[in-house]
Amino acid sequence: MQKSKDPDVKARRKLWITIAVSTVVVLILALIEALAPFEHLLPAQSFPMRKEGEARVHFVSVGQGDCTIVEFSDGACLVVDAGDGSYLADNTVYRYLKGLKPKELIVVATHADIDHCGGIADILRNFHVTKLYLPVLGSQNGFYDEMLSVARSRNVPMQTLTRYDCISRETGEYAVCISPHKTDEKVKNTSSAVLYVHAGGVNFLLLADVTAEREQQLAAEYAVDETIFDSEGHSVRLDNTQVVKVAHHGSNTSSSEELLSLLGAQVGIISCGEGNLYRHPAGDALGRLEQYITDTFRLDELGGLTVTAQGGTFTIGKTEELS
């Protein structure tokens, strides 16, 4: 076969190849955009204006994982975990924060499991975070390294969170870390940061993924001295807990009788994914929750829930239906 040596034919062929390659690239980008719209184009989650002195705690439905956003009455937000970094979880958290427009944004990674801090890098990339609290045990995983590297590249101050550390607001609201201790921690779940939050006059306990053993230890310490977890003049009264985000997605190895009976909370929240592989929440844990907590709600059944707190009383409802 004789090849064409005509320079015009060669040039035309080159042009057609360039056009074809460009078209394919444009089509691929359009497909990516259609399947995964760029986050900044996502609509904000809509929230009604907060009333004076009102705080809200949003239990965000991120599938099998955890994300709680404490919205203090001064407009600052404390994000405790941010889901697993999946497309759906990231977008949900992004839409919440876009809608809340936090006056200040503080983020806590309770422990280095992907279902809790896989989505934090995305928050750091898209919002101005004033402080990032890290767990006592880090991780070698890619998502954890990515979170650290994005935080470093944006000069976000970082601090390891341990017992007695306190995040406080001028409104008198606060979050106190009651577990873990700084030393002797070897297991990620056990060493999860547990936060006692006082917002809108209501007391919340966020148990991350702690095990029954740690729950029992906290209950025993508190039984000996109820001031043991107080920090910087901010009291922690476990037996006045009104809302508890139960530990470890409602697994059977948490939600111990010792802690639940001490709390006597009105509301329990279970954060887990619909049809999750771990079969959370476990039947036995649900039984204990039913025995000691007035009402328990599941995010896999209801979607995101918001507790609105003011002057020590609160209401709970679906975030989508806030008015």
Ligand SMILES: [Zn+2]
């Ligand atoms: Zn978890």
